[in-house]
Amino acid sequence: MSRIVRAAAIQISPVLGDDGLGTARKVCQTIRNAAEKGVNLMVFPETFVPYYPYFSFIQPAFRMGAEHLELYERAVIIPGPVTDMVAEAARQTGTVVVLGVNERDFGTLYNTQIIFDATGEILLKRRKITPTYHERMIWGQGDGAGLKVVDSAAGRIGALACWEHYNPLARYALMTQHEDIHCAQFPGSLVGQIFADQMEVTLRHHALESGCFVVNATGWLTEEQIKDISGDPALEGPLRGGCFTAIVSPEGKLLAPPLTEGEGMVIADLDFALITKRKRMMDSVGHYARPELLSLLQDRHPARTVHYAREPEQEVPPALSHNEVAP
Template sequence: MPRIVRAAAIQMSPVLGDDGLGTARKVCQAIRDAAEKGVALAVFPETVVPYYPYFSFIQPAFRFGGEHLELYERAPVIPGPVTDMVAEAAREAGMVVVLGVNERDFGTLYNTQIIFDATGEILLKRRKITPTYHERMVWGQGDGAGLKVVDSAAGRIGALACWEHYNPLARYALMTQHEEIHCAQFPGSLVGQIFSDQMEVTIRHHALESGCFVVNATGWLTEEQIKEIAGDPTLEGPLRGGCFTAIVSPEGKLLGTPLTEGEGMVIADLDFALITKRKRMMDSVGHYARPELLSLLHDRRPARPVQYVGENTPSFKSPDEVTP
C-alpha cells in the first residue's frame, strides 16, 4: 500500500527574556497550526527552547557568565513542565514532534533533541555528542546511547544536531539502523550566507547517502532580537543569515521552497516509495556496503559518573535511559 506522511520543517524565533516557557507555548501553537494543515511530523530548530545560546558566539567566555546563568534558570528539565506541555500538544494533534531544547541536568546544560510520538510519549531523548566551537563553554557532551533510530507513528526516525552532520560515523550509525526520516536541526541566524550554503549541501548529501528523507529546521532572530542579544552594533553581523529550513527527498531533491528568512513552515508529503527507489540502486548499509572491509564500532553504553555494584547498593539510571 502507498505510504505517505505529511511533514513540516518549522522555522521560528524564540521568546527571549520571559520565564522560559514562552517559546514552549509558541511551539505548541505551531503544532496546532500544523495539525490544521494535515501535518503528521513536525521538526523544530536546534535548542529553540528556551533559545539557542547566540551570546556565546559573539562574546568571549569570561564575559557571558550572566547570560549563561540566565539560560540555566530558563532551561527545562526532562521530564518537566515543558515536556508535559509539548507532549499534550503532540497527543491532541496526533503528531510526531522533534524538538530541540537546552536540557538542564543539575549542574550541566546539554543540547538535547526530544522525539515525541503521536501519543505524546517520549520515544528518544538524545544529547549532542560534541558541542561545536563556542558551544563547548555552554553545554556538556552526549554519548553513544543517543545515536538511535526509533519507530514512530510517522516512520523510523533518526536525529542529529547541526555540525554532528559533519561526523560521518555518527551519521552512519543512524544509517545502519535504516532511518526513513532524518530530522536535522540548526540554530539559524548565525555566520551568514555561507552557513546556509553549507547546510544545503550537508542535508542533501545525507538524504542521498542514507536513502531517506531529511526534514531540517533552523531558528530565526528578528532584528529586534539581534540588537538585544548583540548589545553592540559591531556584533550584530554574525547573527544574520544562516537559515535554511527545508525538506529533502531520498533522491536529494528539495521538496517545496526552502525558508531562508522569517518565520514559517516548509510542508511536503513524503512518499516512502522513493526510499526503495533510491536504495534499489545504492544502499550504503546493504548491498552497496563492504562490511568485511569497512565497519563501524558503536559504543551504545550511556556515560555514567558512577557505577554501583552489589545487591544492597542503590540503583542508578542515567538520564539518557529515559526510553529503551
C-alpha cells in the same frame, strides 16, 4: 508499498526575556497550526526552547557568565512542565514532534533533541555528542545512547543536531538502523550565507547517502532580537543569515522551496516509495556495503560517573540515571 507522510520544517523565532515558557507556548501553538494543515510530523530548530545561546558566539567567555546562568534558570527539565505541554499538544493533534531544547541535568546543560510520538510519549531523548566551538562553554557532551532510530507514527526517525552531520560515523550509526526520515536541526541566524550554503550540501548528501527523507529546521531572529542580543552594532553581522529550513527527498531533491528568511514552515508530502526507489540503486548499509572490509563499532551505553562493585551475595542498587534523585 507507497505511504505518504506530510512533514513540516518549522522556522520561527524564540520568545526572549520571559520566564522561559514563552517559547514553549509558541511551539504548542505552532503544532496546532501545522496540524490544521494536515501535518503528521513537524521539526523545530536546534535548542529552540528556551532559545539557542547566541550570546556565546559573540561574547568572550569571561563576559557571558550572567547570561549563561540565566539560561540555566530557564532550561528544560525532562520530564517537566515544558515536555508536558509539548506532549499534550502532540497528543491532542496526533502529530509527531521533534524539538530541540537546552536540557538541565543538575549542574550541566545539554543540547538535547526530543522526539514525541503522536500519543505524546517521549520516544527519544538524545544529547549532542560534541558541542561545536563556542558551544563547548555552554553544554556538556552527550553519549552514544542517543544514537538510535525510533519507530513513530510517522515512520522510523533519527535525529542529529547541526555539525554532528559532519561526523560521518554518527550519521552512519543512524543509517545502519534504516531511517525513513532524518530530522536535522540547526540554530539559524548565525554565521551568514556560507552557513546556509554548507547546510544545503550536508542535508542533500545525507539524503542521498542514507536513502531517506531529511527534514531540517533552522531558527530565526528578528531585527529587534539581534540588536538586543548583540548590544553593539559591530556584533550584529554574525547573527544574520545561516537559515535553510528545507525538506529533501531520498534522491537529494528539495521537495519545496527552502525558507531562508522570516518565520514560516516548509511543508511537503513524503512518499515512502521513493525510499525503495533510491535504495534499489544504492543501499549503503545493505547491498552496497562491504562489512568484511569496513565496519563501525558503537558504544550505546549511557555515560555514568560511578560504577558500583557487587558483592557475590549482595544486590547493589544501580547508579542514578539522569534526573533521578536518591531516596
